[in-house]
Amino acid sequence: MTSTDGPSEDAGGSGPGLRLLAVTACPTGIAHTYMAAEKLTQAAAASGHEMKVETQGSIGAENVLTDNDVRRADGIIVAADKDVDLSRFVGKRVLSVGVAEGIHHPERLIERVRTAPVYAGPGTRAGDGGASGLLPTAVAGGGGERGAVYKALMNGVSYMIPFVVVGGLLIAVSLALGGHTTPRGIVFDSPFWQHVNDIGTIGFTLMIPVLSGYIAYAIGDRPALVPGMIGGWIAGHGELYDSKAGAGFIGAIATGFLAGYLVRWIKLVEVPRFVRPIMPVIVIPIVSTTVLGLFFIYVIGRPIAWVFAHLTSWLGGLTGTSAALLGVLLGLMIAFDMGGPVNKTAFLFGAGLVSSSPEIMGMCAAAIPVPPLGQGLATVLRRRMFTDPERETGLAALFMGCFGITEGAIPFAAARPARVIPANMLGGAVAGAVAGLAAVTDSVPHGGPVVAALGAVGGVPMFFVAIAIGSVVTALTTVTLMASGNGAAGPAGPAAVPPVAPAAPSASSTPSTSSVLSGYLTERTVRPWLAAESKEAAIREMAGLLAASGRVTDVDGLVAAALAREELGTTGLGDAIAVPHAKTDAVSGPVVGFARSASGVEWGALDGTRAQLVFMVSVPEAAAGDEHLRILATLSRKLMDAGFRERLLGAADREEIMSVLGEIG
Numbered sequence: 001m002t003s004t005d006g007p008s009e010d011a012g013g014s015g016p017g018l019r020l021l022a023v024t025a026c027p028t029g030i031a032h033t034y035m036a037a038e039k040l041t042q043a044a045a046a047s048g049h050e051m052k053v054e055t056q057g058s059i060g061a062e063n064v065l066t067d068n069d070v071r072r073a074d075g076i077i078v079a080a081d082k083d084v085d086l087s088r089f090v091g092k093r094v095l096s097v098g099v100a101e102g103i104h105h106p107e108r109l110i111e112r113v114r115t116a117p118v119y120a121g122p123g124t125r126a127g128d129g130g131a132s133g134l135l136p137t138a139v140a141g142g143g144g145e146r147g148a149v150y151k152a153l154m155n156g157v158s159y160m161i162p163f164v165v166v167g168g169l170l171i172a173v174s175l176a177l178g179g180h181t182t183p184r185g186i187v188f189d190s191p192f193w194q195h196v197n198d199i200g201t202i203g204f205t206l207m208i209p210v211l212s213g214y215i216a217y218a219i220g221d222r223p224a225l226v227p228g229m230i231g232g233w234i235a236g237h238g239e240l241y242d243s244k245a246g247a248g249f250i251g252a253i254a255t256g257f258l259a260g261y262l263v264r265w266i267k268l269v270e271v272p273r274f275v276r277p278i279m280p281v282i283v284i285p286i287v288s289t290t291v292l293g294l295f296f297i298y299v300i301g302r303p304i305a306w307v308f309a310h311l312t313s314w315l316g317g318l319t320g321t322s323a324a325l326l327g328v329l330l331g332l333m334i335a336f337d338m339g340g341p342v343n344k345t346a347f348l349f350g351a352g353l354v355s356s357s358p359e360i361m362g363m364c365a366a367a368i369p370v371p372p373l374g375q376g377l378a379t380v381l382r383r384r385m386f387t388d389p390e391r392e393t394g395l396a397a398l399f400m401g402c403f404g405i406t407e408g409a410i411p412f413a414a415a416r417p418a419r420v421i422p423a424n425m426l427g428g429a430v431a432g433a434v435a436g437l438a439a440v441t442d443s444v445p446h447g448g449p450v451v452a453a454l455g456a457v458g459g460v461p462m463f464f465v466a467i468a469i470g471s472v473v474t475a476l477t478t479v480t481l482m483a484s485g486n487g488a489a490g491p492a493g494p495a496a497v498p499p500v501a502p503a504a505p506s507a508s509s510t511p512s513t514s515s516v517l518s519g520y521l522t523e524r525t526v527r528p529w530l531a532a533e534s535k536e537a538a539i540r541e542m543a544g545l546l547a548a549s550g551r552v553t554d555v556d557g558l559v560a561a562a563l564a565r566e567e568l569g570t571t572g573l574g575d576a577i578a579v580p581h582a583k584t585d586a587v588s589g590p591v592v593g594f595a596r597s598a599s600g601v602e603w604g605a606l607d608g609t610r611a612q613l614v615f616m617v618s619v620p621e622a623a624a625g626d627e628h629l630r631i632l633a634t635l636s637r638k639l640m641d642a643g644f645r646e647r648l649l650g651a652a653d654r655e656e657i658m659s660v661l662g663e664i665g
Contacts, residue, residue: 018050024079056084163203171403230293232255244344308344330349362435378474397411442457526658542580542593542595579635596657597614613649
């Protein structure tokens with residue numbers, strides 16, 4: 001950060017010096033956040049301007065802008081690919097762009113902020129690079145609409161998860177401790193447990209509008225929250241559009257995006273100045289909520305009701321078919337939308353035949369717990385493929401699955417629909433088929449192991465066999481699809497280096513690097529030149545290099561974790577730099593490696609450069625914290641120094657490389 005004493009009267013080529021502020025942030029809050037901050041600071045200093053940059057990284061906000069900073073500022077640049085609250089900048093010129101712009105065109109941004117529009121509050125545009133006055137459409141990895149859509153979806157999922165967990169666990173506890181079976185279903189022994197169940201049901205009821213609302217919020221800011229939530233409520237209540245089943249989480253995703261983009265479109269409409277203050281509070285929420293609600297009821301809802309009615313009729317004509325085929329069909333439907341019209345059609349079909357054909361409900365009961373049990377099992381089998389919140393949700397899903405709460409799998413399906421839904425359906429089909437072949441019966445309209453524990457199931461051993469096989473199929477299919485999607489599966493290619501025998505680092509191998517890297521980066525983990533020519537091969541070669549430290553317990557696991565991280569956004573930072581990193585129990589302690597590539601490796605960097613300087617950082621899950629982030633932040637800052645990069649690339653041998661690396665501080 002440059003001095004904050006006051007603008008220079010002779011500010012170089014850009015005219016009088018300005019007092020500028022900036023906020024930088026990327027979805028992962030590590031490298032790009034600090035790179036953009038450094039670039040903006042350097043560009044401002046070169047032009048004779050003051051610049052203070054607030055970085056909103058994974059370790060929290062640093063160098064936070066104060067009210068006094070904002071009051072004195074001539075303009076604010078927001079270079080971010082995540083939500084940044086602009087309310088503190090009302091009345092100031094604000095330019096909102098993606099973080100990539102801050103890295104690659106800082107001088108241009110400084111020129112543009114001089115004439116950026118004055119930010120008037122929520123509902124107005126911040127500069128010409130943002131979508132809605134709150135966040136830009138670009139995201140890490142190159143920007144574009146696909147990234148914005150994914151970020152909005154993840155925003156909704158993150159807010160939905162607590163409702164799924166709280167609602168599901170309360171329902172499960174009430175069933176376990178206060179429920180018993182009757183021909184009408186599971187009832188409760190006392191009003192107390194009924195109330196616990198009711199509270200959990202409220203959590204589940206709110207889950208759908210929360211998902212929809214916060215998807216909309218990520219796209220259209222606060223004015224989109226109301227239409228998003230009300231739209232989600234409508235999607236979840238089929239009686240509003242003459243359907244016996246709501247549209248479930250798929251309908252909530254649809255209403256969330258519809259509400260968000262509808263609000264963004266309304267914001268573009270020019271209105272008289274006297275109307276602008278009430279636009280975000282009154283006009284936009286009322287208009288968007290009314291339009292979206294009626295559109296869903298009269299346009300989207302009718303096909304959902306039609307589908308529900310015709311699926312029910314179709315299933316009624318299948319009762320004479322083989323038990324295995326009917327079980328496959330019911331299992332596929334149960335696992336498809338987990339509470340939506342397809343799921344409800346199968347469930348109500350089985351429930352309606354409980355008294356006359358309990359074996360049909362037996363097929364449904366076996367398929368009902370498979371999605372949450374399978375997804376929970378997947379997080380246990382391949383922990384490093386999932387984030388910490390996902391692993392916690394996975395444990396809750398296992399618990400919910402035992403009590404027949406299919407919705408426990410919804411967070412996974414909403415986050416990765418193309419991989420999770422097919423896996424759920426395959427497992428559900430297998431479970432339904434096994435239960436059908438074994439003539440399993442269920443005398444109550446509910447599913448999961450709990451109904452067997454309460455004595456409502458006939459053929460209990462095969463019932464549990466069906467659930468177990470279906471859950472394993474779902475789990476294995478999920479991890480297989482995830483691995484194939486991020487390229488983690490498969491043996492090392494020809495460019496990969498042979499495994500390196502682990503060796504304990506010796507005292508003589510520790511360089512005189514700064515305290516940030518001391519003990520983590522040694523001569524053993526430095527290679528002058530890489531042989532790899534592709535990103536995956538380079539990561540495999542770097543993982544083999546890190547194994548020389550003696551801290552890598554599973555080379556393949558480290559490779560899988562690093563490739564999975566690349567799926568979240570490229571670690572190619574531009575300027576011929578790549579910093580692949582991973583938090584994984586495949587390493588026993590923090591370790592850093594470095595190597596160069598003579599021809600460069602295509603890493604998907606925002607500026608199109610091929611990576612010639614490759615640092616790889618890995619820490620165990622238990623050690624993932626501030627130190628890991630500070631290593632990455634320190635590396636990113638130092639690598640912004642062109643002279644340092646040139647010295648590192650031009651070093652003649654390992655000894656000279658270690659000498660240059662010792663400058664990192």
